[in-house]
Amino acid sequence: MAGSSELYSPFLSDALVILGAAGIVIPVFSRYRITPVIGFILVGLLVGPFGLGRHVFDHPWLSYITITDPEGLGVFAEFGIILLLFSIGLELSFGRLWEMRRMVFGLGSLELIVIGGSLTFILTAIGQGFTGALALGLALALSSTALVLKITKTTTPVGRAALSMLLFEDIALVPIIFLLGALAPHADADSMGNLLNTLIWGTVVVVGLLVIGRYVLPPLFALAARTKSPEVFLAASLLVVILASLATAATGLSPIVGALVAGLLIAETEYHSEVEQITEPFKGLALGVFLITIGMSIDIGVVWENLGSILIATVGVIVLKAVVTGLLLRMMGARRGTATETGILMASPSETTLIVLTAASSAQLIQPGTAMFWQIVTAIGLTVTPLLSPFGRMMARRVDGAEASHQPVEHTDEPHTIIVGFGRVGRLVADMLATHGKPYRAIDSDTDLVSEGRRRGYKVIFGNAGRGDALHRLGAEEAAAIIITMDEPVTAQRIVRKLRTQFPDLPILARARDADHAAQLYRAGATHAVPETLESSLQLSEAVLIETGAAMGPVIASIHEKRDEFRERIMKQGGLKQKPALRSGTLQDRAKA
Numbered sequence: 001m002a003g004s005s006e007l008y009s010p011f012l013s014d015a016l017v018i019l020g021a022a023g024i025v026i027p028v029f030s031r032y033r034i035t036p037v038i039g040f041i042l043v044g045l046l047v048g049p050f051g052l053g054r055h056v057f058d059h060p061w062l063s064y065i066t067i068t069d070p071e072g073l074g075v076f077a078e079f080g081i082i083l084l085l086f087s088i089g090l091e092l093s094f095g096r097l098w099e100m101r102r103m104v105f106g107l108g109s110l111e112l113i114v115i116g117g118s119l120t121f122i123l124t125a126i127g128q129g130f131t132g133a134l135a136l137g138l139a140l141a142l143s144s145t146a147l148v149l150k151i152t153k154t155t156t157p158v159g160r161a162a163l164s165m166l167l168f169e170d171i172a173l174v175p176i177i178f179l180l181g182a183l184a185p186h187a188d189a190d191s192m193g194n195l196l197n198t199l200i201w202g203t204v205v206v207v208g209l210l211v212i213g214r215y216v217l218p219p220l221f222a223l224a225a226r227t228k229s230p231e232v233f234l235a236a237s238l239l240v241v242i243l244a245s246l247a248t249a250a251t252g253l254s255p256i257v258g259a260l261v262a263g264l265l266i267a268e269t270e271y272h273s274e275v276e277q278i279t280e281p282f283k284g285l286a287l288g289v290f291l292i293t294i295g296m297s298i299d300i301g302v303v304w305e306n307l308g309s310i311l312i313a314t315v316g317v318i319v320l321k322a323v324v325t326g327l328l329l330r331m332m333g334a335r336r337g338t339a340t341e342t343g344i345l346m347a348s349p350s351e352t353t354l355i356v357l358t359a360a361s362s363a364q365l366i367q368p369g370t371a372m373f374w375q376i377v378t379a380i381g382l383t384v385t386p387l388l389s390p391f392g393r394m395m396a397r398r399v400d401g402a403e404a405s406h407q408p409v410e411h412t413d414e415p416h417t418i419i420v421g422f423g424r425v426g427r428l429v430a431d432m433l434a435t436h437g438k439p440y441r442a443i444d445s446d447t448d449l450v451s452e453g454r455r456r457g458y459k460v461i462f463g464n465a466g467r468g469d470a471l472h473r474l475g476a477e478e479a480a481a482i483i484i485t486m487d488e489p490v491t492a493q494r495i496v497r498k499l500r501t502q503f504p505d506l507p508i509l510a511r512a513r514d515a516d517h518a519a520q521l522y523r524a525g526a527t528h529a530v531p532e533t534l535e536s537s538l539q540l541s542e543a544v545l546i547e548t549g550a551a552m553g554p555v556i557a558s559i560h561e562k563r564d565e566f567r568e569r570i571m572k573q574g575g576l577k578q579k580p581a582l583r584s585g586t587l588q589d590r591a592k593a
Contacts, residue, residue, distance in 0.1 A: 014067050017047055022288050037147075037351050040288045041379050044295020051300070070296050077293045078255075080286030081355050085177070085256040086241050087283050088145075088170050088352075089263015090276045100164055107161065107332055108168025111346075115324050116141040119317070128370075135360035136374060138176050140317050142169050144350040144385055151389045152345060157338045158396075161329060162346055173352060177257050180359045201251040206261055209244055213265035218451075221271040225447035225462060230278060237275045238282075240266065256355070270450050273443075273473050274463045294354055297372055298379065306373070313377045318388075322347040337396035344392035348381035416441055418479045420465045420495060421486030422449050422458070425511055429483055430458055441474050444486075466491050466498075476503060484510040484526075489517050493524045500525025515569075 025039035044067075045051050053066040067073065120137035124130055145166045152159040217240065224236040244258035266272050303310060326343030330336065354375060361371035417433055419426045422444040433440045442460035444450050453460040463470040465486075476482065482499060484492050492510055499508055510526045512518035518529035546552055 013064055014069060014073065017065060017067060018073075018285075018289055018292065021047075021292065022285055025288070026284070036284075036288070037291055038379075038383050040291035041295040041298075041382075044292035045298050045300070046295075047292075048296025048298075050296070050298065053296075067292070067296060070293065073289055073293050076286060077290040080283070080288070080290035081358070082241060082245055082256050082259040083279065083283035084287050084290075084352075084355065085173065086259040086263040087276065087279070088173065089260045089265075090267050090272055091170070091263075100167065103160070103164035104167045104171075107328065108165045108171075110328050111165045111325055112138075112141050112169060112172055114328065115321055118320060118324060122320075128366075132360070132366040132370070135180060135356065135363075135365045136370075138172075139353045139356035139360065140349050140374070140378075141321070142173075142350040142353050142356065143321070143346040144348065144382060145170060145352075147350075147382070147385045148345055151386065157334065158342045158345065161334060161338065161342045165325070165346060169350075169352075173260065173356075176356060177253075177260070177359060180356070180363050180365065202248065202253045202257070205247050205251050205253075206257065209247060209258065209261045210265065213240075213244075213262070214268070217265055218269055218271075221266075221269060221275075221462075222447045222451065225271065225274075225445070228445070230464075230467075233274065234278050234282075237266075237279055256359075270454055270460070271447075271462045273461050273470060277463065277467070277470055277473070291351075291354070294358075294375055294379070298376055299372070302372070303376055310373070310376055310380070313373070314380045317349065317377065318347040318381065318384075336399045340399050341392040341396035344388050344395060347388060348385045349378040351382065353378045415439075415478055415480035416475065418443070418471065418474050418476060418482045419460075420444075420471070420482065420484045421511075422446075422453050422460050423485065423487065425485040426483075427453065427458065429485060430460075438480075443470060443474060466495050471495075471499065476506070479506065481507040481509060481527075484508065486511070487513075489513060489520075493520055496521055496524040496526050 021040065021043040025043060026036045029036045029039040047053065047066045049067075049070060051066070052062050053068075056062045056066060056068075116134075116137040118137075119140050120130075120133045123133035123136055128136065143162075143166060148162050148166060152162055220236055220240070221233070224233045227233075241259055241262050244262040245255035246258070248258035248261070249255040266275050322343040324343075325346050326339040329339035329342055334342070357366075357371050357374055357378070360366050361368055416439040419429055419440055419442040422430070422442045423446075426442060426444070430440055430442055440459060442453070442458060443463045443465050444453075444460060445462065445464045447462055450460050450462045461474075463473075465471055471482070476499070484495060486492055489512075496508055496510055499506060507527045508525065509528045509530070510521045512521055512529045512531045514531050514533050518531045521529040
C-alpha cells in the first residue's frame with residue numbers, strides 16, 4: 001500500500017477541486033445566463049486559504065476539497081492568461097477592424113484615454129505612485145467584452161457603440177501589456193536607456209513575428225490539417241502560442257504579448273475557426289484556474305474590515321465610467337437614451353482588468369495589497385454587470401422618453417447560405433449563388449480544397465463542421481439555409497440531425513448518394529435531400545427528349561413532376577409524411593412557365 005500512498009499527492013487533490021469546480025460552475029452558471037467568471041472567483045474564495053482552507057488544521061478532511069498549494073497553480077494560471085489573450089487575438093482580424101475603423105479608433109480610443117487618464121489623475125491625487133496609478137487607471141478603464149456582448153445585440157445603436165469601444169480595448173491590450181512588460185524589469189530603476197533597449201528589442205521581435213508568421217503559419221497548419229488528426233492540429237496551435245510567448249518574454253516583455261500576436265496572425269489564415277474551436281476547452285479550463293487563483297487571493301476578513309472603502313471604490317469607478325462614456329457618445333452625436341444606456345452598460349471593470357492587475361503586480365508597479373483591493377472591486381463589478389443592463393434601459397427610457405435605442409439598426413444585408421463541403425458540388429453551388437447575388441460562406445476539412453478555393457476567390461474556411469460549434473461560428477443561427485454537399489453519408493446524417501435539433505426552422509438541403517441515403521437524411525431532419533443517382537437519370541432523360549425533338553417546356557415540367565414523384569416515394573420509404581413539393585402547380589402550369 002506504500003506505493004498507493006506515494007501515488008496520492010496534494011497535486012491530485014487540487015486537480016480534483018479544479019475539475020470539480022469546472023464541472024459544476026460552468027453548467028450551473030450557464031443555465032442562469034451568468035458568466036462562469038463569477039463562479040470561478042467564488043469557488044476560489046471558498047476553497048482558498050482565506051476560505052475553508054483556514055480550517056484545514058482543525059478539520060484535516062477539508063484538505064480534500066480545498067487548494068493546498070496556491071503557489072503551485074501559478075504556472076497554470078499564467079497559461080490561462082496566455083490562452084485568453086490568444087483567443088482575443090483570434091477574434092481580431094485586420095479586415096474586421098478596417099470595417100469599423102472610424103468608430104473603433106475614434107470613439108474607442110477616446111473612451112479608453114479619457115477614462116484611463118481620469119482614473120490615473122484621481123489615484124495619483126490620493127497618494128498612489130504615478131506608474132502604479134497609470135496601470136490601475138488603464139486596468140479599470142477596460143469593460144467586459146464577454147458580458148456586454150452577451151447582454152446587448154450588435155444590431156442596435158447601443159450594441160454597435162459598445163462593440164466599437166470593446167474592440168479598441170481588445171486592441172489596446174497589446175500596447176498596455178507591452179508597456180507593463182517593458183516596465184517590469186525596470187520598475188525600480190532610473191535607467192531610461194535600459195527601458196528604451198527593452199522597447200526597441202521588443203518592437204523588433206513583434207515585427208519579426210508578424211513578418212515570419214505570414215509565411216510560416218499557412219504551410220504549418222496546412223501540414224497539420226492534412227493529417228486529419230485533431231491532436232496534431234492542437235499541438236501545432238499550442239506550439240505557435242508558446243514559441244511566440246517565449247520570443248517576447250526573452251526581450252523582457254510579457255509572454256502574453258506574444259500570445260496576442262500569434263492570435264492576430266492565425267486570424268488572418270483560413271484555419272482560425274478550427275484553431276479557436278480546438279483550443280476553446282483548454283482556454284476555458286486554464287482561465288478557470290486563473291480566476292480561482294484570483295478568488296483565493298481575496299481575504300474575506302480584509303473585505304469586511306475595508307467594506308466601506310471597497311464599496312466606495314466600486315461605486316466610484318462605475319459612476320465615473322458611466323458618466324464619461326455617456327458624455328463622449330453625446331459629443332459624437334448619439335441620442336441621449338443610447339448614450340445613457342451604453343455608458344451604464346460599459347461601467348463595470350472587466351475580466352481583462354484582472355489580467356492587467358496581475359501583470360502590474362508582477363511588474364511591481366503596485367503592491368500586492370493594492371492589487372488585491374482592486375481585484376475585489378473588479379469581482380464585485382463583474383457580479384453587478386448583469387444588473388446594470390436593466391437599470392440602463394430604465395434610465396434610457398427616462399431621459400429619451402422612448403425606447404428608440406432598442407430599435408434595430410436598419411440592416412439591408414441579405415442572410416447568407418452556409419455550404420458544408422467544398423468539393424466539386426460545393427463549388428458549383430457557390431458559383432450559382434454568386435451568379436444570382438446570394439451571399440454564402442463555405443467550410444471544409446480538406447486543406448487542399450480550402451487553399452485552392454481561397455486562391456480562386458471563394459469565401460471558404462478550414463474547419464470540421466461535424467465537431468464543436470464550427471457552424472455557429474459561421475452564423476448558422478442567422479443563415480438563410482445550410483447546404484450539405486459532403487460525400488460522407490454518416491457524417492452528413494450526423495450534421496443534419498445536430499442542426500435540426502439546434503435550429504428547428506432552418507432550411508437544410510443535403511446531397512444524398514441514392515434513394516436509401518436520402519430517406520435516412522429525411523429521417524435525420526433534412527428539408528430536402530437530393531440523390532445523385534436520381535438527378536443524373538433525370539438530366540439524361542431531359543437531354544435525350546430534347547435531342548429527339550420534344551418541346552422544351554413540357555419536358556422541363558415533366559422532369560419536375562417526376563422529381564416530385566420520386567421525392568414523395570423516398571419520404572414514404574423513410575416513414576415520413578409528405579412535405580410540400582419543391583415546385584407546385586400542374587404540368588400545364590409549368591409548361592406555360
